[in-house]
Amino acid sequence: MNEQLSYTDAFEELQTIVTEIEQGEISVDELSEKVKRASFLIKICKSKLTTTEEDVNKILKELDG
Amino acid sequence: MPEIIEDRKIYTLLEVSQGIQATIARKFPEAYWIKAEMNKLGFYAQSGHCFPELVEKKDGKIIARLDAFIWKTDYLNINKNFKTVLNDELKDGIKILFLAKVEYTPDYGLKLRILDIDPAFTLGDFERERQETIKRLQQEGIFNRNKSLEFPMLPKRIAIISDMDSRGYQDFINVFDAAKESWGYNFFHMLFTASLQGDKALATIPMQLDRILRVKDHFDIVAIIRGGGGELTFACYNNYELSKKIANYPLPVVTGIGHVTNMTVVDMVANQSAITPTKLAEFFIQRFHNFSVPVQEAEVSIKEQARRSVADAKSKFDAEVKLFRSVTTNMLLKNNNAVRENSQSVIRHSQFIFTSAKKTILQSAQNIRKDTLSHLKQLNLLVQNYIPRINNGNKIIIKEKKSELTGIEKNISNMNPKNVMKRGYSISLLNGKAVTNFNELKKGDELRTLLYEGNVVSTVNSISKPSEQ
Numbered sequence: 001m002n003e004q005l006s007y008t009d010a011f012e013e014l015q016t017i018v019t020e021i022e023q024g025e026i027s028v029d030e031l032s033e034k035v036k037r038a039s040f041l042i043k044i045c046k047s048k049l050t051t052t053e054e055d056v057n058k059i060l061k062e063l064d065g
Numbered sequence: 066m067p068e069i070i071e072d073r074k075i076y077t078l079l080e081v082s083q084g085i086q087a088t089i090a091r092k093f094p095e096a097y098w099i100k101a102e103m104n105k106l107g108f109y110a111q112s113g114h115c116f117p118e119l120v121e122k123k124d125g126k127i128i129a130r131l132d133a134f135i136w137k138t139d140y141l142n143i144n145k146n147f148k149t150v151l152n153d154e155l156k157d158g159i160k161i162l163f164l165a166k167v168e169y170t171p172d173y174g175l176k177l178r179i180l181d182i183d184p185a186f187t188l189g190d191f192e193r194e195r196q197e198t199i200k201r202l203q204q205e206g207i208f209n210r211n212k213s214l215e216f217p218m219l220p221k222r223i224a225i226i227s228d229m230d231s232r233g234y235q236d237f238i239n240v241f242d243a244a245k246e247s248w249g250y251n252f253f254h255m256l257f258t259a260s261l262q263g264d265k266a267l268a269t270i271p272m273q274l275d276r277i278l279r280v281k282d283h284f285d286i287v288a289i290i291r292g293g294g295g296e297l298t299f300a301c302y303n304n305y306e307l308s309k310k311i312a313n314y315p316l317p318v319v320t321g322i323g324h325v326t327n328m329t330v331v332d333m334v335a336n337q338s339a340i341t342p343t344k345l346a347e348f349f350i351q352r353f354h355n356f357s358v359p360v361q362e363a364e365v366s367i368k369e370q371a372r373r374s375v376a377d378a379k380s381k382f383d384a385e386v387k388l389f390r391s392v393t394t395n396m397l398l399k400n401n402n403a404v405r406e407n408s409q410s411v412i413r414h415s416q417f418i419f420t421s422a423k424k425t426i427l428q429s430a431q432n433i434r435k436d437t438l439s440h441l442k443q444l445n446l447l448v449q450n451y452i453p454r455i456n457n458g459n460k461i462i463i464k465e466k467k468s469e470l471t472g473i474e475k476n477i478s479n480m481n482p483k484n485v486m487k488r489g490y491s492i493s494l495l496n497g498k499a500v501t502n503f504n505e506l507k508k509g510d511e512l513r514t515l516l517y518e519g520n521v522v523s524t525v526n527s528i529s530k531p532s533e534q
Contacts, residue, residue: 008218011356018363021370028378031371038367045360049353052253054222059255059280 005041007048014041082171089175093167096180101131104264106157113137117157119177133165133177143182150184153295158263162186188296195303198330202305207312211336214317217285219356220349223254224277224284224316226270228261233292233323233342240346250353255284261291261322262298270301271310278315286317289331290342293323302329311335321345486517503528 005013017038020026026034067074076084107116114137121129135143140155147155165177202208227234234256244250257277259269270289277287289311301307302322308330311318317336321344322329332338339345478484482492493500494513500506506525514521 007356011218011360014360014363018366021367021374024374026374028374031374035367035371038363042360042364042367045356048219048221049357049360050249050251052221052251054253054255054283056255059283062280062283063276 005044007045010041010044010048014038014045017041079171082169085175086169086171089167089169096164096166098162098183099165099177100160100162100186101129102160103157106155108140113140115140115155117179131175131177133163133179135179139180143179147182147184147187147297151188151296153297155182156263156295156297159187159297159300160190191296191300191303194300194305195330198303198305198308199333202308202312202330202334205309207309208334210312211314211318211334214315214336216317216336216352218352220286220317220319220352221252222283222285223252223349224257224287225254225290226257226259226273226277226287227290228258229256231261231290231292233290233321236292237288237290237321237342237346240343240350244346244350244353248353248357250350250357252349254288262294263301266301267304267307270307274310274314281316284316286319286336287314288345289318289320289322289335290345291322292342299329302331304330307331308334319345319348483517486515489517491516503530 017034021031021034021038067076067080069075101119101121103117104120105118107118108114109116115135117133117135119131119133120127144155147153162183163177163179164181164183165179167175168178169175199208225234225237227237238254241250241252241254244252257273259273260266261270274287277284299322302320311331312334320332320335320338321340321342322332322338323341328338337345337348339348482490486492492515494515495505495510497513500512506512506528508525508528510525512523512525514523
């Protein structure tokens with residue numbers, strides 16, 4: 001989970017996987033790997049919606065500094 | 066009258082003031098239409114009078130300044146007109162065309178007494194400034210610059226330029242709070258306090274934009290938020306400098322400043338603008354929805370599709386297994402039957418072969434016995450027939466042979482060398498061997514000669530061939 005993905009990248013990769021799966025382009029062999037990746041991306045996307053890393057105090061320090 | 070002290074004519078302040086008063090009254094006998102900027106309205110709620118500060122600027126510098134006053138009754142009239150035309154009360158920070166008398170009183174000094182203000186001029190002035198700003202920004206090619214910045218997929222870090230006490234700010238924040246509660250959306254927002262109208266806005270908004278620039282990496286977007294207000298309060302948002310700053314701003318700027326009629330230039334150059342702060346916040350939420358909904362759909366879709374893929378594969382596999390089983394079962398059955406049939410057939414055939422062979426053998430055995438018996442009988446008969454004949458034959462043969470033997474016996478006796486030698490014949494031996502030919506001998510050989518009675522030993526003296534005898 002150390003991978004640093006922007007939400008745009010995560011979102012786009014997720015959409016690609018969905019399209020691939022929906023169009024049946026993924027074999028059962030790859031499926032598990034893809035689903036694993038997709039759930040990782042979904043987790044990232046969801047966390048992008050619900051968390052924030054910014055800190056007002058840090059920004060204020062930068063402003064005053 | 067002035068007093069004369071030591072040759073100097075000395076006036077009192079009142080005398081000078083009264084002189085000015087008279088001059089001004091003479092010089093400015095009537096009311097005039099004057100245009101100016103009203104820096105400050107100076108409304109006194111208690112008395113209901115106003116004491117505006119009027120200026121004229123050139124290139125941002127004040128080149129003329131005069132104080133004015135509006136009596137309560139005039140103010141009420143003017144305000145009524147403004148509300149009708151501009152949907153707003155008379156405010157400071159606007160350009161006005163007003164009817165005024167120049168008044169001077171010794172106690173209060175020079176002041177313009179405003180009798181009337183034409184709201185249409187103010188409106189026209191806004192529009193003129195608005196058009197000019199638009200035109201200049203377009204000519205400079207920067208009008209669409211902020212608009213062309215890509216709006217972030219998730220505008221989650223927002224630098225808000227607003228006023229804590231503004232209702233618009235509260236509305237804006239409330240929408241985010243509700244979104245967090247309803248969907249868990251977490252916006253990061255930070256307030257950069259600014260005045261939202263008039264010259265103060267023109268000073269503080271750019272100042273805050275500059276501050277945000279220093280920490281711009283922490284933000285996706287800048288939102289200028291204020292609640293509604295009359296037309297007059299929008300004047301600053303048509304300002305060229307502010308509009309230009311926003312057009313050139315490196316982060317997307319969005320506005321929710323509330324407007325009733327025309328959009329301000331700031332709204333127009335902003336990346337996005339909404340009619341109200343609430344609407345702007347809802348636009349942000351929609352962005353989150355646009356991101357969140359496909360993610361949720363993706364989750365469902367991937368689960369479903371994956372399940373379906375696996376189920377498909379399984380059912381395909383099951384079908385193959387079923388087919389395989391049925392094929393192999395069929396084959397086994399078929400082979401089993403064939404084996405059973407063959408074995409039965411083998412048994413049947415072998416039984417048949419055994420039976421017929423047995424029959425043949427039994428038959429042969431009987432035949433052999435029969436044949437040998439009859440053969441033996443015949444042979445017996447034959448043997449029986451021969452026995453008497455053999456017995457008779459033997460006797461004759463024996464008699465003949467007996468007489469034959471007697472003759473032979475006589476001959477043999479006649480042939481005995483003893484008997485021959487008795488008649489004078491002898492046998493000469495050389496080295497124990499009988500000599501029958503002259504060429505077996507040579508001169509000097511020792512011969513032993515056997516006689517009927519005794520032996521003679523002699524030496525050969527001469528040899529002669531038969532023809533020589």
